[in-house]
Amino acid sequence: MCQLLGMNCNTPTDITFSFSGFVQRGGRTDRHADGWGIAFFEGRGVRLFIDSGAACKSPVAELIRHYPIKSRNVISHIRKATVGEVSLENNHPFVRELWGRYWVFAHNGDLKHYAPPLRGRFCPVGGTDSERAFCWLMQELAEAYADMPSMEELTRTLTELTPQAARFGTFNFLLSNGQALWAHASTSLCYIVRQHPFTRARLVDEDLSVNFAEHTTPADRVAVVATTPLTSDEHWTPFQPGELKMFQDGAPFVAKTPQKEI
Amino acid sequence: MCQLLGMNCNTPTDITFSFSGFVQRGGRTDRHADGWGIAFFEGRGVRLFIDSGAACKSPVAELIRHYPIKSRNVISHIRKATVGEVSLENNHPFVRELWGRYWVFAHNGDLKHYAPPLRGRFCPVGGTDSERAFCWLMQELAEAYADMPSMEELTRTLTELTPQAARFGTFNFLLSNGQALWAHASTSLCYIVRQHPFTRARLVDEDLSVNFAEHTTPADRVAVVATTPLTSDEHWTPFQPGELKMFQDGAPFVAKTPQKEI
Numbered sequence: 001m002c003q004l005l006g007m008n009c010n011t012p013t014d015i016t017f018s019f020s021g022f023v024q025r026g027g028r029t030d031r032h033a034d035g036w037g038i039a040f041f042e043g044r045g046v047r048l049f050i051d052s053g054a055a056c057k058s059p060v061a062e063l064i065r066h067y068p069i070k071s072r073n074v075i076s077h078i079r080k081a082t083v084g085e086v087s088l089e090n091n092h093p094f095v096r097e098l099w100g101r102y103w104v105f106a107h108n109g110d111l112k113h114y115a116p117p118l119r120g121r122f123c124p125v126g127g128t129d130s131e132r133a134f135c136w137l138m139q140e141l142a143e144a145y146a147d148m149p150s151m152e153e154l155t156r157t158l159t160e161l162t163p164q165a166a167r168f169g170t171f172n173f174l175l176s177n178g179q180a181l182w183a184h185a186s187t188s189l190c191y192i193v194r195q196h197p198f199t200r201a202r203l204v205d206e207d208l209s210v211n212f213a214e215h216t217t218p219a220d221r222v223a224v225v226a227t228t229p230l231t232s233d234e235h236w237t238p239f240q241p242g243e244l245k246m247f248q249d250g251a252p253f254v255a256k257t258p259q260k261e262i
Numbered sequence: 263m264c265q266l267l268g269m270n271c272n273t274p275t276d277i278t279f280s281f282s283g284f285v286q287r288g289g290r291t292d293r294h295a296d297g298w299g300i301a302f303f304e305g306r307g308v309r310l311f312i313d314s315g316a317a318c319k320s321p322v323a324e325l326i327r328h329y330p331i332k333s334r335n336v337i338s339h340i341r342k343a344t345v346g347e348v349s350l351e352n353n354h355p356f357v358r359e360l361w362g363r364y365w366v367f368a369h370n371g372d373l374k375h376y377a378p379p380l381r382g383r384f385c386p387v388g389g390t391d392s393e394r395a396f397c398w399l400m401q402e403l404a405e406a407y408a409d410m411p412s413m414e415e416l417t418r419t420l421t422e423l424t425p426q427a428a429r430f431g432t433f434n435f436l437l438s439n440g441q442a443l444w445a446h447a448s449t450s451l452c453y454i455v456r457q458h459p460f461t462r463a464r465l466v467d468e469d470l471s472v473n474f475a476e477h478t479t480p481a482d483r484v485a486v487v488a489t490t491p492l493t494s495d496e497h498w499t500p501f502q503p504g505e506l507k508m509f510q511d512g513a514p515f516v517a518k519t520p521q522k523e524i
Binding site for chain 2: 042045048049051059063066067089091095097099100102120122123124125146
């Protein structure tokens with residue numbers, strides 16, 4: 001099992017506080033030392049940092065902790081290898097391009113004997129079940145729509161597709177195209193929305209606390225998704241098994257009740 | 263115009279020496295301060311670092327200078343924006359996946375009024391002529407071969423494709439799939455092969471010299487390609503206009519004379 005961290009905001013925000021706690025799970029407070037990665041959207045562009053070894057000892061992670069990259073959508077992953085050898089091409093997040101947008105994906109869990117039909121447009125580079133699932137999702141979206149549909153429509157399609165992969169095992173994942181963040185839980189995922197009035201929070205994994213009120217404006221809103229809560233003094237909402245949520249502008253999207261058609 | 267740097271080796275090698283000189287061209291010894299990037303292949307995996315602003319002041323470049331990432335294929339680029347605004351998605355190198363391999367591309371020059379027919383499999387995310395040319399090359403390769411052909415066959419196909427884009431302007435580029443490095447010059451590109459007996463070299467752009475004999479074994483071989491020579495005391499070979507070279511195992515590939523068919 002691996003560790004996931006995602007962030008979706010209504011204004012570009014740096015993730016240094018949450019990331020500081022999260023990287024401790026890569027070898028210090030938890031045993032996930034088989035590589036790690038983090039992807040930041042900046043507009044349509046993506047910065048992807050991946051590194052081998054333990055995140056808590058990585059010079060690249062050290063850079064991220066002190067270089068406040070501001071982003072509206074971030075996905076990070078710490079790997080405990082189960083399927084696929086320990087090598088750079090097996091590090092999450094994975095990135096592909098579809099409809100002129102980058103898509104970023106990270107997965108926690110195992111999909112056993114998972115060999116979806118891949119028709120060649122999106123091929124795994126490494127040997128993980130996770131990258132196979134990502135390529136399959138991208139393929140199915142590419143075949144369903146000629147161009148980027150609305151985020152709401154994408155959410156409906158992802159809600160239909162996800163169980164087809166999830167029945168092979170554990171499929172906790174984070175996915176983003178820079179406009180929204182999708183999070184799906186089979187077993188373990190929780191989230192928090194931080195907004196005005198902002199309070200103080202203390203990390204679980206490191207002796208560090210922050211008063212968000214000192215670093216925010218009243219209009220800011222940030223959703224953070226993680227495998228398990230990153231802070232000890234805030235209320236994190238657990239995902240239900242099989243639940244897929246889309247986050248936009250720092251909050252979970254709530255579908256409007258469909259109007260009855262006449 | 264931008265600056266290109268490529269490296270192809272027969273054994274994983276770090277590029278810190280060449281990169282130290284190269285980054286000075288990003289704002290100090292030359293005026294290219296609109297972002298930069300570097301991609302390292304590690305096996306089938308790729309580490310891509312991109313950053314906005316001047317390379318010579320970038321904390322990410324500072325990390326690369328001191329974190330000796332060993333790679334057999336590296337492509338780096340410093341941007342002077344001409345087409346496409348200054349934003350992260352317009353930073354080179356660009357990465358796409360084809361046939362289960364990552365492909366990395368960086369371009370120096372302008373392709374004027376260049377709008378190749380893109381059929382949707384590879385779409386530009388940003389607004390540069392460079393990314394359009396890369397997507398077009400990937401599309402044409404994908405349509406020419408169902409699976410990865412030999413490097414020699416790819417070289418022949420790239421030799422046919424390249425002039426079709428080059429006629430729109432200046433098309434100096436570097437391309438790699440982690441197995442080989444292709445370099446094409448319209449105007450300005452040169453290369454050097456460093457091999458036994460290794461000598462001392464001094465950077466043009468910074469007061470730094472290195473004795474390669476102290477850092478190598480006699481079996482090592484490294485080809486370095488750059489827009490203009492990086493060192494003052496070595497012999498760099500200029501590319502001819504319109505020349506495309508494939509580098510493998512640290513040396514330019516020399517095609518065998520085809521056998522006469524009977």
